[in-house]
Amino acid sequence: MRHSPCIGICKLDDATGYCLGCGRTGGEIGDWVAMSESQRDAVWSNLPARLSKLSVRVRLLPWTREELVDWAAETIEARRGTWVTGAPGAVAEFPCTAARTISVEAGSDPIIARAPDAAFRLRLSDKVRAFSFSEGGPIVLGLPKARATIASSSVLQSLGPDRDAIDADHQGQQLFDYGIGRKNSRFCVRTGDDVFASSLAGQSGRHWSEVMATIGMQIISASPNRVVESAAARIEVFAKIPSPGEQSPTGAHTHFLPDFLKSGEEIPSSLAPPDYAAPVAIFYPHESTN
Structure with a gap:
């Protein structure tokens, strides 16, 4: 099973709605446990672009x-x-x-x-x-x-x-x-x-x-x-x-x-x-x- 993207920084960006730590939306964070593996993989595929937009370092x-x-x-x-x-x-x-x-x-x-x-x-x-x-x-x-x-x-x-x-x-x-x-x-x-x-x-x-x-x-x-x-x-x-x-x-x-x-x-x-x-x-x- 693929792990969660959470890195312990849990705060949503006001402008984008993305978490400043992992890049997920609030809805994706709340639904993560209930998601299928394919749904989680789809979220993971979106994160690099979101984190770049947020200028997240790690x-x-x-x-x-x-x-x-x-x-x-x-x-x-x-x-x-x-x-x-x-x-x-x-x-x-x-x-x-x-x-x-x-x-x-x-x-x-x-x-x-x-x-x-x-x-x-x-x-x-x-x-x-x-x-x-x-x-x-x-x-x-x-x-x-x-x-x-x-x-x-x-x-x-x-x-x-x-x-x-x-x-x-x-x-x-x-x-x-x-x-x-x-x-x-x-x-x-x-x-x-x-x-x-x-x-x-x-x-x-x-x-x-x-x-x-x-x-x-x-x-x-x-x-x-x-x-x-x-x-x-x-x-x-x-x-x-x-x-x-x-x-x-x-x-x-x-x-x-x-x-x-x-x-x-x-x-x-x-x-x-x-x-x-x-x-x-x-x-x-x-x-x-x-």
Whole structure:
């Protein structure tokens, strides 16, 4: 069944009679539960033009879970752009370009994509919603806030073996939450090197800025896997961490940028979903990828 267009902003525009949140008329809102699927689809087809007339910034897309699964798998298989998860200043990017070798497992749940330098997993429940902000622009996936919260820390913390690793070979390696203090994502490092794991464990309970000041160069030299995840998405990056002054690789990579972390944002303000939802992943089409 297709979900309701409601985004929690329920106010009719005096001039047009359309809701300033979803674009429906008052009658369509009142009759929604009693409508047939074909009637609901007809309303959905009218909403883009109405929302454009209202200059509404954020658009809830009508995709069912099955349609969302098909779309997400196709973005990878057709190499249409880049998937991103994390918070501003602490993100992982999984690019899907024609030049990259990527395999895809696109079953009903989850979608898993693998490349030599990274792995990506996306779990799409029937509560995940897709939001757009411009024609052909980024698509933000969101969950209700209560479902989007992920266990995270504001200091470096050992999480033990990475039992939720995408591949079994990594499930015995040690995972450390780097402590960025976000509700909807966490930035972790993972290692199978016992000596390096001991060094990280010795920093437990310290803010990431103290960790960087103390063993930052050791972290860069060891270049552990970076694991960035939300309640629905996980990107594991295996590529080397660039040394100071080096550029990030053209393939999968992470960004850890202290100045951007100071904002405390969960997502760039220009891509923030409605208040009832929290972001779990972003897809940037090729023309919009930065």
